[in-house]
Amino acid sequence: GSASAASLARRGWQVTVLERHAAAAQEASGNPQGVLYLKLSAHGTALSQLILSGFGYTRRQLERLQRGQDWDACGVLQLAFDAKEAERQGKLAGAFEHGLLHALQRTEAEAVAGVALPAGGLFYPEGGWVHPPALCQQQLQHPGIRLVTHQEVIELRKVADQWQAWAGERLLASAPVVILAAAAEVRRFDACAGLPLKRIRGQITRLPATVGSRALRTVVCAEGYVAPPRGDEHTLGASFDFNSDNLAPTVAEHQGNLALLDEISTDLAQRLGVATLNPEHLQGRAAFRCTSPDYLPIVGPLADAQAFADTYAVLSRDARQVPQAPCPWLGGLYVNSGHGSRGLITAPLSGELLAAWVCGEPLPVPQGVAQACHPNRFALRRLIRGK
Ligand SMILES: Cc1cc2nc3c(=O)[nH]c(=O)nc-3n(C[C@H](O)[C@H](O)[C@H](O)COP(=O)(O)OP(=O)(O)OC[C@H]3O[C@@H](n4cnc5c(N)ncnc54)[C@H](O)[C@@H]3O)c2cc1C
Incomplete structure (x- = not known):
């Protein structure tokens, strides 16, 4: 709107x-951090073309916002978390220019991300996070x-x-x-x-930043995503629930998000002290995506x-x-x-x-x-x- x-x-x-x-921006657009996540296709589909043009357009609009507080061009790293994803990423790396995305081996990816990772992946240096409101x-x-x-x-x-x-x-x-x-x-x-x-409920979890977690320098995604802190909080997302109409955050979905974090980086989970966090006390918010x-x-x-x-x-x-x-x-x-x-x-x-x-x-x-x-x-x- x-x-x-x-x-x-x-x-x-x-x-x-x-x-x-x-x-x-009180509904889907109300999350503290959203990711500029490009799910591209190597085949130049209409969706992929729209994503590519839209990314460039949004990125230029973001230049007007306050960097660090309202958005950050910290890059987005999509992990090659299984064989199928690694294959998909291999095709993408061959189809797009290096400045938009390129493959990183695990050690290179860790150097970019600042935390230990289970795999390498595709790095989008111009990506980042946005405070949608x-x-x-x-x-x-x-x-x-x-x-x-x-x-x-x-x-x-x-x-x-x-x-x-x-x-x-x-x-x-x-x-x-x-x-x-x-x-x-x-x-x-x-x-x-x-x-x-279709409405698809999603919930994000807000995780208080720690001295150790501030080492995270880029958004890292696998099935979920985690962003470097905005102020004192990281955003961890996001669950998918096709059936629920209820927007009250649930403990089960916080736990699901923590499992997504573990897939992204057990090192980061440790830095965030996840083992000591009580899921009952976690903060977050839920909203509906609207999908065709x-x-x-x-x-x-x-x-x-x-x-x-x-x-x-x-x-x-x-x-x-x-x-x-x-x-x-x-x-x-x-x-x-x-x-x-x-x-x-x-x-x-x-x-x-x-x-x-x-x-x-x-x-x-x-x-x-x-x-x-x-x-x-x-x-x-x-x-x-x-x-
Ligand atoms: C948990 C979660 C995580 C997400 N993560 C990301 C991400 O990382 N990256 C990304 O790009 N996208 C992400 N999204 C998707 C993104 O948030 C949405 O695509 C985007 O916010 C949609 O914007 P919208 O304006 O269409 O809908 P909304 O933001 O929901 O806005 C609809 C507006 O219409 C108003 N409204 C509705 N009905 C009426 C009415 N009858 N009268 C008056 N006003 C009305 C509402 O109050 C609201 O302000 C996420 C979504 C969710 C739920």
Whole structure:
């Protein structure tokens, strides 16, 4: 939401951000540290292209924040923690330039990380960690943006050329253009009800830094991740729970996170005194990731679902047809959601993509990437595959 607002405000729009909490970045974007983690593919998929462009875009935005407090370009080391991962990393090292990523043997990786490690891995020297609320706040700091808190939108109505945001009988705002940027909550609005978004609960654990743990100089990831301290705390993450709806942190997931830490570095676990920590007293927070089936975000204009199915029904009989009928857009209604586990990399660039759609500008990503992120892709696949 803040990325979309920033991109629109830079283009001269007056943006009102309706936020249900007392401040921005209280849900998924509220973690103390998130990692600029690039899960690339050697095959140049749309997702990999988006990650690469998004990484560069986010990195440049971060230069405006206070290094050390709001983010740090300390690098990210992805451990080759099993044979399959080592093979995947070998392909990536051959497919991308050395400055973006390169393979490190174990002793080299330990020298970079500052702690003992079970394996070498891929090092991304330009990666690092971000305090996501700081990024959101920086994006919202524009004279064209008005953040209105404690505003939970329940319903959207279209009246003449205006969209109206309602909370029961209360009209919260109206505007010719609306961006739905509420993670999985976008499905409560009819226009997004058919989007196949899944909520996946995740919990991070905050670990007090020690003299020994401050030796950690880079983010290290295996199945989980641990970052150098921000102030006096390391962030250790993150659990995946596909079934829970409850956001209260659990002891079991803290224990699961500690097991992830042990896989990353038993040396670091010892430096942090993990054996002496009582999991009952650990601090952390949980939130929902919002994921699409193809792991790409959902960014762009919205169509009327029933009218779309009717207009392009011919595709369900013959997918090679190229129907000429114009798309039944819901004029002025857009979505920016589905950022999964990598919103720090995809959301800022998606704000630009969204604003380009709204303003009719050239899109900031290749056409194939924009199409791969398009909200209509699921409805189109349903028509073509008949499901
Ligand atoms: C445990 C965990 C660890 C993660 N680690 C990383 C990481 O290391 N690196 C990374 O890149 N990403 C990470 N992510 C993912 C990243 O946090 C998300 O991709 C990103 O925060 C998504 O941003 P968003 O704005 O789409 O959603 P959110 O941050 O959830 O924002 C949605 C906003 O919409 C508001 N809202 C919802 N419904 C309404 C309504 N009806 N009316 C008004 N307001 C509404 C909410 O209050 C909230 O402010 C992690 C996520 C989790 C949960």
